[in-house]
Amino acid sequence: MKTAERPAEAVRVRPVQAPPRRKIPGRRRLAEQGRAYTFLLGGLICFALFSWYPALRAIVIAFQKYTPGTDPEWVGTDNFTRVLKDPEFADAWRNTLTFTVLALLIGFAVPFVLALVLNELRHAKAFFRVVVYLPVMIPPVVSALLWKWFYDPGAGLANEALRFLHLPTSNWSNGADTALVSLVLVATWANLGGTVLIYLAALQSIPGELYEAAELDGANLLQRVRHVTVPQTRFVILMLMLLQIIATMQVFTEPFVITGGGPENATVTVLYLIYKYAFLYNDFGGACALSVMLLLLLGLFSALYLRLTRSDGEDA
Helix, strand or coil, X not given: CCCCCCCCCCCCCCCCCCCCCCCCCHXXXXXXXXXXXXXXXXXXXXXXXXXXXXXXXXXXXXXXXCXXXXXXXXXXXXXXXXXXXXXXXXXXXXXXXXXXXXXXXXXXXXXXXXXXXXXXXXXXXXXXXXXHHHXXXXXHHHHHHHHHHHCCCCCCHHHHHHHHCCCCCCCHHHCCCCHHHHHHHHHHHHCHHHHHHHHHHHHHCCCHHHHHHHHHCCCCHHHHHHHHHHHHCHHHXXXXXXXXXXXXXXXXXXXXXXXXXXXXXXXXXXXXXHHHHHHHCCCHHHHHHHHHHHHHHHHHHHHHHHHHHHHHHHHC
């Protein structure tokens, strides 16, 4: 006689507990931290000697009457007052802000468009990436000297090309109305490669399904860029915009090498005026006072950049 089978009992799954974390003895943890800071010590010393100490020293000199070889004299805010009354102060800030705006209009849109074109290429992608990035590998002073010859109003390549096309020539960097725009073109060309590659990396991270869905809905190229590309890369665009503002407000090499601040102070920037105060006027107090003003302004953009990057990291 067969006995009735007992129903199978429900299998109880016991939750898997993570093994307890092994506590590292305090002495061992301290030794590990000590080794880590030992490796960082060289870099920290370099930063302290060549970055932090000069910055703090400049803040102190901004409130002193200081000339190399003499004892500094505390003058309070006199350096700031004197710099603010300098006619070149307004010219320098106006030129710097104008340069920044033009760099955003020209130097911010061109790399994005080039990245879109490179992203759509099917052949020779590596070659064109190298071509676009090549100006970054040229030393800035060498690049500025090449453009200075290119802009020469007499035998420069720019005017020779215009004459060949039977177009009117230009004074380029020698004209008060065109000098600043000419420098913006130089800075855009010199810094194009790195920005294009960052945009290209952001574009290649966009899922292809989004473009396929947009094409099925009948979106053309401009509509795909507007409704897919820009929203998906808006954070990268914002970060690069802030970094470009910080970089362009410190422009110095192009005015110093190509125009020397001229003509008629049309290309004197804040950083170039700091150079003039320190090394032409021998007024280190005024130079440091102007540096502190620039530091405060750039600090606001830097704080905004850090805030946005931190917020993005927390959302991720």
